[in-house]
Amino acid sequence: MMTQATSSQFWLTRPFGERATQTFLGVLFAALLLVTVLHLAVPQGHPLHVNAYTVNLFGKYLSYALLAVAVDLVWGYLGILSLGHGAFFAIGGYAMGMYLMRQIGDRGTYGHPILPDFMVFLNWDSLPWYWHGFDMAWFAFAMVLLAPGMLALVFGFLAFRSRVTGVYLSIITQALTFALMLAFFRNEMGFGGNNGLTDFRELLGFNLRSDATRLGLFIATGVALALGYILCRAIVTSKLGRVCVATRDAEARTRFIGYRVERFQLFVFVVSAMLAGLAGALYVPQVGIINPSEFSPLLSIEIVLWVALGGRATLYGAVIGAILVNYAKTIFTGIMPDAWLFALGALFVLVTVLLPKGVAGLLGHLKRRKEDSHPSKEAAA
Numbered sequence: 001m002m003t004q005a006t007s008s009q010f011w012l013t014r015p016f017g018e019r020a021t022q023t024f025l026g027v028l029f030a031a032l033l034l035v036t037v038l039h040l041a042v043p044q045g046h047p048l049h050v051n052a053y054t055v056n057l058f059g060k061y062l063s064y065a066l067l068a069v070a071v072d073l074v075w076g077y078l079g080i081l082s083l084g085h086g087a088f089f090a091i092g093g094y095a096m097g098m099y100l101m102r103q104i105g106d107r108g109t110y111g112h113p114i115l116p117d118f119m120v121f122l123n124w125d126s127l128p129w130y131w132h133g134f135d136m137a138w139f140a141f142a143m144v145l146l147a148p149g150m151l152a153l154v155f156g157f158l159a160f161r162s163r164v165t166g167v168y169l170s171i172i173t174q175a176l177t178f179a180l181m182l183a184f185f186r187n188e189m190g191f192g193g194n195n196g197l198t199d200f201r202e203l204l205g206f207n208l209r210s211d212a213t214r215l216g217l218f219i220a221t222g223v224a225l226a227l228g229y230i231l232c233r234a235i236v237t238s239k240l241g242r243v244c245v246a247t248r249d250a251e252a253r254t255r256f257i258g259y260r261v262e263r264f265q266l267f268v269f270v271v272s273a274m275l276a277g278l279a280g281a282l283y284v285p286q287v288g289i290i291n292p293s294e295f296s297p298l299l300s301i302e303i304v305l306w307v308a309l310g311g312r313a314t315l316y317g318a319v320i321g322a323i324l325v326n327y328a329k330t331i332f333t334g335i336m337p338d339a340w341l342f343a344l345g346a347l348f349v350l351v352t353v354l355l356p357k358g359v360a361g362l363l364g365h366l367k368r369r370k371e372d373s374h375p376s377k378e379a380a381a
Contacts, residue, residue, distance in 0.1 A: 015233035024316045025226055032222040039215060052211040056286055057330065059218035061323050063283040066225045068306045068318035070275035073232045075304070076313030077241060078268050079248030083300045084173030085276050087180050088148035090294035092277025094184075095147050097197035097290040098131060099140030100208075104201050117199070118192045128190045137204060144281040145274045152273030153266070160262035160269075165251065174297050181295030196291025203285050214286070221282045225319070228275050232315050235268065244268055305344070309351045311360025320359050 015021045035058060038050040067089050074080045106113040110120040114127055133139040155176060159169060187193035206213045235241050246254045247261050255261050284290045302325070310321025325347070332340045355362055 014237045015230050018233070018237075020316060021230070021233055024229065024319070028222060028226055032219055036215065036219065039211075052214050055211075055218050056214050059214070059221045059286045060283060061326050062218070062221040062225050063279045063286065064306070064326055065319040065322040066221070066228050066279040066282070067276050068303060068310070068322035069225070069228055069232055069315055070272045070279065071303050072307045072312060072315055072318035073235070073275070074269055074272045075307060076315070076318075077236050077248065078244045078265060079251075080265065080269065081167075081170045081304065082173045082269075082272075083170050083297065083304065084175075084177040085272070085303055086297070086300035087177035087295055088152060088273040088276035089280040089283070089299075090177075090180070090184075090290070090292075091148045091151060092144045092280030093284040093290040093294060094191060094197065094280075095134075095140060095143040095277070096281035096284045097200070098134040099137065100200040100203060100285060101197050102131070102135040103203070104199065107201060108199070116192075116197070118195065118197075119190070122187055124190075131190070141281075144277050148277030148280075149270050149274045152270045156266045156269040160265045163262070174300065177295050177300055178297050181292050181297075184292040184295060192291070194292065196289060196293075198289040198291075200285060200288055208285055208288070217282065217286050221286070224278060224282060228278070229315055229319070231271075232275075235271070236315075240264060240267070302344070305348050305351075307358075309347065309355070309358055311358030314358070314360040317358050317360030324359070 035050055035055060038048055039052070039055055042049040044051070067085065070088075071082060071085050074082055101116045104116070108117040108120075110117050112120050115124060119127070134143070155173075159172065164172065183189055184191050184196075185194055191197065200208050202208055203213065203217075206216070208214075236244070243254065243259055243261075243264050247259075247264060251261055280290075280294070303322075306321040306325050307318045308321070309325060310319065311317025325344075328343070328347075329340060332343050336343075351358065357364075
């Protein structure tokens with residue numbers, strides 16, 4: 001029998017005993033190490049050298065992968081098809097962008113020590129109240145999690161309390177992100193309007209344009225992805241996760257046996273939103289800009305495609321899907337920029353028809369076939 005101390009920590013340590021988690025973490029950290037070595041140890045001009053641009057691109061992919069894990073948590077294990085996670089991603093990005101803008105100080109084009117350049121250009125005479133505190137790193141980093149978390153808490157409380165489910169919930173999540181996109185496009189909102197926030201200089205005193213900082217952000221994003229994955233696996237393998245799966249498969253029956261389903265839905269939805277906000281915060285310093293286009297409903301739909309391609313309700317499949325689709329996007333937009341949306345639509349159709357369980361489901365099928373064709377010695381005996 002397990003001791004009380006062991007049982008109280010079991011849900012946190014459970015993911016480390018899973019072969020899939022061990023494999024995922026091993027591959028992830030091996031990739032981080034390989035890219036770091038090829039960037040630092042291999043001289044420029046060598047075919048194996050990974051330049052700073054590629055490191056930056058990989059960091060962007062990893063931030064998207066964390067966002068995909070957040071969506072898979074609510075869609076794969078809770079049955080909530082959210083078409084609004086782009087909003088949480090963008091809010092986390094704006095929180096980081098506000099901090100980075102405050103770090104510019106009097107080094108901006110207009111030389112104002114407090115107001116960002118776009119506020120000086122628009123003749124603002126003082127800093128809006130909601131910008132105060134973003135000159136402090138701890139406050140900004142807290143808001144990266146709290147701002148999307150609070151939005152998800154209010155939105156989720158109203159939606160789940162009213163028992164809005166299915167396609168109706170998907171529609172209102174998309175309406176939420178579309179409304180926020182329209183609001184952030186307005187100059188009077190104080191977030192840079194159409195141009196958004198850009199011209200970032202440094203993060204925690206490190207020059208964002210230096211190769212060392214870019215490599216550090218890439219590694220930090222990979223570590224955040226690993227921690228986010230472990231947290232999600234700990235949730236879905238716990239009693240909470242089992243209730244979530246029961247809610248996904250038979251919500252009415254789960255309510256009937258006494259569970260307050262809306263509380264479980266709200267908690268997991270808020271955790272997912274906070275992970276999406278963290279992904280946005282890691283994304284912004286690597287791409288150098290955040291604008292209202294990140295609220296676009298198209299991005300939220302793309303995220304769902306990443307998860308569907310990789311494999312819903314696997315978490316690691318969401319990572320695979322995010323990296324594959326965004327790598328393909330990089331290639332297609334460079335070769336045939338006008339054809340990317342057609343390729344994206346065709347990919348969605350092919351995945352739906354040929355890979356209903358995604359790449360992860362295909363890998364699982366191949367693994368089972370291999371095991372069936374090579375029975376163990378005990379079974380043969």
